[in-house]
Each structure stands twice: as structure tokens, then as C-alpha cells.
Amino acid sequence: MGFPDRIERTVEIAHPPARVWAALTTAEGLGTWFGNAATIDLRPGGAAEMTWTSGDKASMRVERVEEPTVFGFTWGISGLPDDDPRRTYVEFTLVPTGSGTRLTVTESGFAQLPDDRHRNAFEGNTEGWASELGELVEYLDASAA
Amino acid sequence: MPAPPDIEAVAEEVFTALADPSRRGILAALAAGGPATATDLAASLPITRQAIAKHLALLAEAGLVAAEPGERRRVRYRLRSAPMQVAQQFLAALARDWDRQLDALQELLNEDAAPQPAPDEQGRNRS
Numbered sequence: 001m002g003f004p005d006r007i008e009r010t011v012e013i014a015h016p017p018a019r020v021w022a023a024l025t026t027a028e029g030l031g032t033w034f035g036n037a038a039t040i041d042l043r044p045g046g047a048a049e050m051t052w053t054s055g056d057k058a059s060m061r062v063e064r065v066e067e068p069t070v071f072g073f074t075w076g077i078s079g080l081p082d083d084d085p086r087r088t089y090v091e092f093t094l095v096p097t098g099s100g101t102r103l104t105v106t107e108s109g110f111a112q113l114p115d116d117r118h119r120n121a122f123e124g125n126t127e128g129w130a131s132e133l134g135e136l137v138e139y140l141d142a143s144a145a
Numbered sequence: 146m147p148a149p150p151d152i153e154a155v156a157e158e159v160f161t162a163l164a165d166p167s168r169r170g171i172l173a174a175l176a177a178g179g180p181a182t183a184t185d186l187a188a189s190l191p192i193t194r195q196a197i198a199k200h201l202a203l204l205a206e207a208g209l210v211a212a213e214p215g216e217r218r219r220v221r222y223r224l225r226s227a228p229m230q231v232a233q234q235f236l237a238a239l240a241r242d243w244d245r246q247l248d249a250l251q252e253l254l255n256e257d258a259a260p261q262p263a264p265d266e267q268g269r270n271r272s
Contacts, residue, residue: 003153004238011247015254023253033253034246078240079233086234105247110238113152 005111014100021068024092048073061087069094077110086112152231158207159232167192168200175210175224182219 013020023029031038035050041062042048048060064072072091080086088109095102162168170190175181178189183201187194201222204210208228215221 003156003235007238007241007243009243009247011251013251013254019254019257020250023250029253033249077234078237080230080237084230088237103247103250105243107241107243110234111152112234 003111006106006108007110008104008106010102010104012097012100013103017068017094017096017101020094020101020103021071024071025065025067060090063089064091074109152234155208155228155231156235159209159228162204162207162209165200167196168204171197171200171204172209172224175222180213180215180221180223182215182221184219186222 023033025040025042027038027040029038030040030048030050035058036053038048038050040046040048040060042065044063044065046062048062050058050060058075060073060075062071062073064070070091070093072089074087074089076082076084077086077088086109088107090105090107093104095104162172167190170192171186174186174189181189183194183197186192186197186201190197192200201210201212205212205222209225210222211225212220213223
């Protein structure tokens with residue numbers, strides 16, 4: 001079968017790295033070609049967010065900022081709960097070419113194992129709405145006592 | 146603690162389970178309505194009780210449902226989300242549309258020179 005862990009694409013762009021860098025790392029750029037709006041605190045550890053008019057939202061954590069050659073961030077895996085510790089790492093690398101920029105994007109980490117803490121949460125019988133509702137009932141029973 | 150699951154094997158079991166319409170129906174019923182007994186499921190699905198028992202055994206073997214004691218000592222089956230979330234990692238990789246995203250980036254850079262109308266909404270590839 002083959003579990004795809006890493007995605008990589010390279011494109012040649014007819015614009016200098018400085019312009020590509022700005023499109024990748026500014027709120028204005030990210031909010032145009034990627035999201036419908038964006039915010040970014042451009043430093044390692046900084047928070048970034050993209051939102052879409054559909055109501056969707058992506059929260060990122062900036063990891064690498066080496067202007068104008070490397071920009072990396074992590075974000076959650078689509079479809080997993082917000083508090084899931086599994087995240088993929090996205091890295092853009094910009095290489096100047098005679099006529100513009102060779103841009104490579106890699107996203108890796110799709111095939112990572114759930115960590116122990118998370119696996120425990122999986123195996124426990126505390127998952128799911130049924131048990132959440134059970135806890136609510138217990139809480140209410142206890143409060144009434 | 147069991148050995149770490151082989152995530153590829155886990156994903157394969159999920160997709161195998163989902164390939165069968167009866168098993169999809171059982172999983173969908175458990176997702177929609179919560180834990181249920183084989184009898185409950187037979188009442189709500191167009192599948193015989195015997196076939197449901199067979200499918201539940203397979204699903205339990207694959208870790209997609211867990212048996213638990215229910216009322217009047219009847220076994221209830223509960224959906225287990227962990228394998229689904231592993232399969233979702235696989236689907237997330239397939240659904241990541243960098244090609245379209247990079248096209249949008251190139252388009253933005255090319256259009257930057259001239260004033261342009263607001264860009265079309267870029268299809269989201271994260272949910």
C-alpha cells in the first residue's frame with residue numbers, strides 16, 4: 001500500500017526570491033494565495049493563522065525563518081481533532097535562478113505514529129461523545145447530591 | 146500496552162472495512178447513534194442479525210469496534226475512533242493539494258504587476 005509520509009513539489013517562478021518570500025511570509029500574501037485572510041508573527045515559535053470565507057481556519061506555528069531562503073511551519077493534520085498532537089511540518093525553500101526562483105515545498109509527518117500519551121487516550125474508554133455525556137451526567141448527579 | 150501499531154496495517158484494515166457496504170452501514174449507525182447491540186443494529190439496518198454478528202466480529206478483530214457489557218448482559222458495540230484517525234492521516238496526505246496552492250501562488254505573483262479583481266476563493270484543502 002505505501003503510506004505517504006512526505007509530499008514534495010518544486011516550481012519555477014519567474015519572480016525574484018524577495019517577492020516570493022513576501023508572498024509566503026506576510027499576512028497579505030498568505031491571505032491572498034492561500035487563505036482568504038491571514039495573520040502571522042514571523043519568528044520561530046510565532047503563531048500564524050489563515051482563515052477562509054467558508055469559516056475554515058488553519059493555525060500554524062512558525063518554525064524556521066531564514067529570509068529569503070527557508071520558511072517552515074507546523075500545523076495540524078486535516079480532519080484530526082484540534083488537540084491532536086500529530087502535526088505535519090511544511091517547509092518552503094527558495095533558490096535564486098537566472099530568471100527567478102526555484103521554490104520547493106515539502107510537507108512531512110503524515111505517517112507519524114500517535115505518541116504514547118495520545119495512544120493512551122485512544123485505548124482508554126474515555127473517548128467519544130457517549131463517555132463525555134456520561135461524565136456530564138455524573139457531574140450533575142454529584143452536584144445535586 | 147500493546148506494541149505500537151503498524152500504521153499502514155491499521156489504515157489498510159480501515160479501508161478494507163469501509164469497502165464493504167454492510168460494514169459501512171454498521172459503522173455509520175454506531176457513529177450516528179452510539180453504542181448498540183447486534184440486535185439493535187439488525188433492527189435498523191437491512192442486514193440479517195447473523196450477517197451483522199459476522200461483520201461485528203471482523204470489525205472487533207480489526208479494532209474498529211469494541212465490545213462492552215450492555216444492559217441485561219447483552220454485548221454492546223462501540224465505535225473506536227483511533228484507527229479511523231490513522232486512516233485520516235493517510236487521506237490528509239492525499240487531500241493536500243499543493244499543486245493547486247502553488248498555482249495560486251504563481252497566479253498572485255504574476256498578477257501583482259497589474260491591478261486585479263479580488264482573487265477567486267481558493268479551494269481549501271484543510272477541513
